[in-house]
Amino acid sequence: MKTLAEYLDLATQAHGHLCAGQVLGVRLAMLGLRELGIDDPTAERKRLVTYVEIDRCVTDAVALVANCRLGKRALKFRDWGKVAATFVDLKNGRAVRIAAKESSKQTAREMFPGLEKEAGQQKAYAQLSDDVLFDKQWVKVKVAPEDLPGFKGPRVVCAQCGEGINFNREVLVNGRTLCRSCAGERYYERL
Ligand SMILES: [Zn+2]
Ligand SMILES: [Zn+2]
Numbered sequence: 001m002k003t004l005a006e007y008l009d010l011a012t013q014a015h016g017h018l019c020a021g022q023v024l025g026v027r028l029a030m031l032g033l034r035e036l037g038i039d040d041p042t043a044e045r046k047r048l049v050t051y052v053e054i055d056r057c058v059t060d061a062v063a064l065v066a067n068c069r070l071g072k073r074a075l076k077f078r079d080w081g082k083v084a085a086t087f088v089d090l091k092n093g094r095a096v097r098i099a100a101k102e103s104s105k106q107t108a109r110e111m112f113p114g115l116e117k118e119a120g121q122q123k124a125y126a127q128l129s130d131d132v133l134f135d136k137q138w139v140k141v142k143v144a145p146e147d148l149p150g151f152k153g154p155r156v157v158c159a160q161c162g163e164g165i166n167f168n169r170e171v172l173v174n175g176r177t178l179c180r181s182c183a184g185e186r187y188y189e190r191l
Contacts, residue, residue, distance in 0.1 A: 049088045
């Protein structure tokens with residue numbers, strides 16, 4: 001595992017700036033990896049799947065340290081608006097969920113009252129202990145076969161729009177195989 005400073009350098013480059021979220025995210029992911037006993041996720045690429053629960057600064061840092069990317073199917077997003085992530089070791093099924101404590105932000109803000117808010121928080125997140133910053137929970141995650149990196153399955157075609165659907169994401173409606181959009185889960189409207 002790299003040091004906090006090394007990860008922060010990489011996170012700053014990847015994310016575009018250094019922020020309190022990067023520091024918190026790097027710390028969160030380092031704790032998760034340590035708990036699972038995974039020292040270098042870049043060396044064991046298919047071993048780890050990470051579920052993130054928010055799409056904010058912190059997420060970029062978590063994904064970087066865990067070396068889990070959306071495009072590799074190793075990063076899963078659950079839009080729950082929570083600063084938390086679950087790290088799943090596919091080798092043995094162990095999984096740990098790390099959540100930022102509700103009190104962590106306030107604690108960080110109070111630690112360096114002389115500093116400007118963001119700078120103080122960054123510094124505090126780098127120094128506070130894991131116990132102060134995070135809650136840790138061992139959990140069980142059922143990763144469906146079609147959600148695993150490297151899953152190979154049949155690709156089907158939506159009976160309505162004709163677009164291809166991968167990874168068993170089709171739904172059966174009144175005997176017709178449809179994509180989620182045609183089945184009504186649409187997040188966009190056609191103009
Ligand atoms: Zn940021
Ligand atoms: Zn369709």
